[in-house]
Amino acid sequence: MTPFDHPDFDGHEEVLFCHDRASGLQAIIAVHDTRLGPALGGCRMQPYPDPTAALGDVLRLARAMTYKAALAGLDLGGGKSVILGDPARDKTPARLEAMGRFVEGLGGRYWVAEDAGIGVADVRVMARATRWAAGIERRRDPTGRWVDADPSPATAWGVFRGIEAALAVVYGDPALRGRRVAVQGLGQVGARLAAHLARAGARLWVCDRRARRAAVLARRLGAEVVAPEAIFTVPVDVFAPCALGGVIDARTAETLRCRIVAGAANNPLTDADVAERLAARGIVFVPDFAINAGGIVNIAAAAAGLDAAGVQRRIEAIGDTVRRILERAAAEGRTPLAVAEALARARLEAAQRNGPRTS
Numbered sequence: 001m002t003p004f005d006h007p008d009f010d011g012h013e014e015v016l017f018c019h020d021r022a023s024g025l026q027a028i029i030a031v032h033d034t035r036l037g038p039a040l041g042g043c044r045m046q047p048y049p050d051p052t053a054a055l056g057d058v059l060r061l062a063r064a065m066t067y068k069a070a071l072a073g074l075d076l077g078g079g080k081s082v083i084l085g086d087p088a089r090d091k092t093p094a095r096l097e098a099m100g101r102f103v104e105g106l107g108g109r110y111w112v113a114e115d116a117g118i119g120v121a122d123v124r125v126m127a128r129a130t131r132w133a134a135g136i137e138r139r140r141d142p143t144g145r146w147v148d149a150d151p152s153p154a155t156a157w158g159v160f161r162g163i164e165a166a167l168a169v170v171y172g173d174p175a176l177r178g179r180r181v182a183v184q185g186l187g188q189v190g191a192r193l194a195a196h197l198a199r200a201g202a203r204l205w206v207c208d209r210r211a212r213r214a215a216v217l218a219r220r221l222g223a224e225v226v227a228p229e230a231i232f233t234v235p236v237d238v239f240a241p242c243a244l245g246g247v248i249d250a251r252t253a254e255t256l257r258c259r260i261v262a263g264a265a266n267n268p269l270t271d272a273d274v275a276e277r278l279a280a281r282g283i284v285f286v287p288d289f290a291i292n293a294g295g296i297v298n299i300a301a302a303a304a305g306l307d308a309a310g311v312q313r314r315i316e317a318i319g320d321t322v323r324r325i326l327e328r329a330a331a332e333g334r335t336p337l338a339v340a341e342a343l344a345r346a347r348l349e350a351a352q353r354n355g356p357r358t359s
Contacts, residue, residue: 020098039079042115087117100129135299151295156192158294177201185243
């Protein structure tokens, strides 16, 4: 199967299959759209069952990054990369440097950053071979320590603001006190989101494939742990998917017992038909690329020339974007996913006609 034949191909500008004989690297880079600016997107590493699955993942993720940057008001395009392999076993400096060389070969059309299985330290290794690496600078935290630039706090805070906006639209009140929320996935973003929700007074149900992690966080936050397969059926106000994508398909869409789906996971729905199924059940789906944009905004400073104030303004604006999408969807009788995609495409088309806007 060629990229053109793949069901997830969406007019991507460039798909690069990368193989480095010396290190054994096998990777794919997808550049979806650069009408607004150079493509920015993380590099993910995981043991895909086969190359076709990896291709589908990178094509979907790159497209989502295009829409995410467009809705966040960034002069950036969308791209993504995946490395085939188990990060616990197959990640080596030689493979990371080889990945950096492939990124460098694109001449700045694609900026690489961290993602699942690839941390900031790994991107720094790639940066030995490429100038086009984002999110690798160090910053001082509130205690004065130098720490890695981690997009997870920005992503989690943006999702929290988006959940507040969704509650305001659905219930007429953004307050989380007393609201019931199920958080699926307690990685760097999911755990931070759960902490924000707990501090705001929400009642939490949590799950993670790593049972110990879920138990420790639940004790700290006063949450209830449920089995991963049971998280879909907990009766809640908000279901927050914060693990990997594709967790809500035609079957799980029928088992959800919530009013709102809003989380940090990229591509949580298997396809657009699932959005229609959720809407038919009265469940409001907040598009992932609208609500989880905090991370790309955070790492866009290098690629888009944003200062700290500009970054913070755009993260806080995520709630306004979510509210606008949901209100327009309700008024027009369309799914929020369809509305969000239309808004993103409108900005891309305007850029094609007039050139990218300044930030």
